[in-house]
Structure formats: C-alpha cells, structure tokens
Amino acid sequence: MSSGTNQSHSSQPSPLVLESVAKHFGGITAVADVSLEVTTGEVVGVIGPNGSGKSTLFSLAAGGQKPDNGKVWLNGKDVTGLATWKIARAGISRTFQIPSLFDNMSVRENLLAAAVEGDWKGAPQRASDIMEMLEISHVVDNLASELSGGQQKLLEFGRVCMRDPKVILLDEVTAGVHPNIRRIILDAIRRLRDTGITFLIIEHDMEMVREICDRLIVMDQGRVVAEGSFEDIANDVEVQRAYLGRRK
Known part of the structure; x- marks a missing residue:
C-alpha cells in the first residue's frame, strides 16, 4: 500500500x-x-x-x-x-448503527439541516433527488420519530448524501x-x-x-x-x- x-x-x-x-x-x-x-x-x-x-x-x-x-x-x-x-x-461522512436524527423535524427538514454548511441554494433540489433515490418522498412531511426503523436508516443515509x-x-x-x-x-x-x-x-x-x-x-x-x-x-x-x- x-x-x-x-x-x-x-x-x-x-x-x-x-x-x-x-x-x-x-x-x-x-x-x-x-x-x-x-x-x-x-x-x-x-x-x-x-x-x-x-x-x-x-x-x-x-x-x-x-x-x-x-x-x-x-x-x-x-x-x-x-x-x-x-x-x-x-x-467524509458516516452513519451509525442507531440512526442519529432530529426526531421532531420532518424528513425534508432533516435533509436540509444536513446541508446548512454546504450548497444551500441547491439544497432543496438535492433533497428532492435524494428522497426519490431512497424512495422516501411519500413521507417527506412526516417527523423522523414517525418513521419505521428502516425508513430512519434511509433518512440517515440521505442526510449523509446531502453533505456531498x-x-x-x-x-x-x-x-x-x-x-x-x-x-x-x-x-x-x-x-x-x-x-x-x-x-x-x-x-x-x-x-x-x-x-x-x-x-x-x-x-x-x-x-x-x-x-x-x-x-x-x-x-x-x-x-x-x-x-x-x-x-x-
């Protein structure tokens, strides 16, 4: 190496x-x-x-x-x-065995929060693209706490992707x-x-x-x-x- x-x-x-x-x-x-x-x-x-x-x-x-x-x-x-x-x-970004999300924020808000330090202007479209890729667009307005365990893992994966x-x-x-x-x-x-x-x-x-x-x-x-x-x-x-x- x-x-x-x-x-x-x-x-x-x-x-x-x-x-x-x-x-x-x-x-x-x-x-x-x-x-x-x-x-x-x-x-x-x-x-x-x-x-x-x-x-x-x-x-x-x-x-x-x-x-x-x-x-x-x-x-x-x-x-x-x-x-x-x-x-x-x-x-570099990582997920954890137990997702670390903002439970009282919606799926969209969780994704946008992950982009605060990055390209904020393009963040809404990027969030939409990521939700489509991870097939969570139908729960866009749900609170993170309302998601199933699997959906929470998808959302955490999405938050990682939002950081580019x-x-x-x-x-x-x-x-x-x-x-x-x-x-x-x-x-x-x-x-x-x-x-x-x-x-x-x-x-x-x-x-x-x-x-x-x-x-x-x-x-x-x-x-x-x-x-x-x-x-x-x-x-x-x-x-x-x-x-x-x-x-x-």
Whole structure:
C-alpha cells in the first residue's frame, strides 16, 4: 500500500488512507497498527466478530476518536486528530448503527439541516433527488420519530448524501431492515459509486457484502487478519478461526 505521505503528493490521491493507526482504551487494544487504502469509487467491506475493532476503526477515520499512533489521510490531506466537523467538511461522512436524527423535524427538514454548511441554494433540489433515490418522498412531511426503523436508516443515509461527501462510511446500514429497504440501499450505493463516491462498509450480512463489495477487510482483536475478494475471504483459514473460535 502506498503511504499517506506519498499519496499527499499524488495528482490523484486516494480518497481514504489509514496508515498504521492504533487506539488503546486502558489496557485494551481496540485497533492495532491497521493500514488500509480505499480508491475512488471502490466499495470496501469491513467484517469481523463483535469487538474486533470495526467501529473504532470507523471512529478513527471520521474523527470521533483520535488515534494514539498513525495517520489518517483524506484526499491526500493529513486529517489526523482533526475535529469531527472539520473532517466532515473535508469530505467524509458516516452513519451509525442507531440512526442519529432530529426526531421532531420532518424528513425534508432533516435533509436540509444536513446541508446548512454546504450548497444551500441547491439544497432543496438535492433533497428532492435524494428522497426519490431512497424512495422516501411519500413521507417527506412526516417527523423522523414517525418513521419505521428502516425508513430512519434511509433518512440517515440521505442526510449523509446531502453533505456531498467523497467518502461514505456505513455502519451496519442494512441490519434488521425489510428486504425492500435493503434493495433500496444497495441500489443507492451502486448509483453513488458510479459517480465516484467511495464506500467503507461495516456489515454482518455476508450476502450483502458478496453482492456489493469490491474487496473485503477482515478484522479480529483489533488487527487486519485477511484482505481480498469475497471468494478469497470465504476460504481463508484465518477468517474461519476468527469467526468460529479464537486462536490459541
């Protein structure tokens, strides 16, 4: 993998590069010297057992946590340790396992609120386009609190899109949703990928990652233990050990 430093001097730097990032909580190592690079328009899945460090890795990339060691590069710029809002302005946005919405605001208002710091003039049309893509136009005036769990995940995905990000991090975005909402999300990822948006996805749904991801990264105990295509990962002994039993 090219280092972040080299990427910063490239005419077309990779959208997201993590360089030997590490995070410790007391005596627990949540992420241990993880390096990864995601190229423009690539959809990369991050899988692994619960507690393997996936969500912490997302927080390090998005600024929710500051790495104890290592670097985070976004479009060739060193954003290590910057505030979350600064990293978001630089072009990275994420969803959470539990959607974080303005419950007492309508669907439209939630989307427009996400665009306050961006292109406000074009925001209403962009909101309409996103609602159409995510098939939530029929609940445009509903409060976020009135939506189903699946619709709330669609709305949070839409809020992320309103920020016009270069990199989108999706944390179990299809967990527990109706198959039709899962289809909407997959179609939206494909559509956005075709425009050059890059995705890093945490997901336990192996059928989804097989269907949508160009490449998989497997984490266990804070480390990357395997990387490759779905077929390579499915047959990897280290991955089987990670899911079926800890290494001795």
